[in-house]
Amino acid sequence: MLYVFDVDKTLAESDCMMTNEFADVFRKWSKDKKYFFCSGSDLTKMKQQIPADILQNATAIFPVMGGELWIDNELKYQRTFTPPEGFRQDIEKLFNESPYPERTGEHIQDRGSMWCISVVGKAANQQQRYAYTAYDDKVNERVTIVEKLAPKYPDILFTIGGQISIDVSTPGNDKGQVLAAFRKYISDEPVTFLGDRMTKGGNDYPLAEKLKQESNKNQVVPVTGPEDTMAKLIAMSDCC
C-alpha cells in the first residue's frame, strides 16, 4: 500500500509546522510504510510544514499540485506554465484598476508549473491577508477578475486559491495528475489518500476521484484536520 498525504490542514495548520506530538506518531507509524506528500505549495513551503527527517524518508514528494515530482532529492519532472503573450499585462492592468488600496509586493508569483497572482500581493502579512479576505468576501473581487480573464484565455485554468490569490495554470494541473505519476514512476500498488478537501471544488477532489475510478482497492480517507489525521493513523495501526 502507498500512503499519500495532503499537507495543509491534513498534517499541519496553514503556515505552521506539524506538531511535535503528531511528528512522533508519524515517525512510529511510518517505519514500515511507503508514504508520499502532495501539496499545493512549493517544496520550500513544504519544508516549513514537515520535519526534515519525515520529508527525507518519504518515497517521493509532489509539490505544486503534483506539477513537480521529487525522488531522493532529484527533480524527476516539472510541468511549466508558459503564459501567452499579453497575459501578464492584462493581469497588471486589472490589478491596477482594483479599488483595493493596499499593495504589498509579489503580485505575480511564478511557481514554475503555475502562477499565483494576488491584488494585495503574496508578500502580505497575516493581518493584511485577513483584511483582503474580508474585502474579497464582500465584493467577490477574485471571482470578478477570473470572469474578466477567462473568456480571453480559454486554455488557462483559473482557481480561487487560499485567502488572497488566484492560481493560474493549464487544465489538468491538479492533484489528479499524481496518480499517473505513481503508475509511471513508483509502482502499481493500491493507494490510500488522506486529505481535508475531498469534496467537489476542493483541491484534493481530483485525486480522490481518480483513485476511486481506478480501483476499489484504493482508499480515500477524508480528514477534518491534523488532529483527526493523527487519530486515524493511530486507529489504522497498533504503532503508537
Ligand SMILES: [Mg+2]
Ligand atoms: Mg489541505
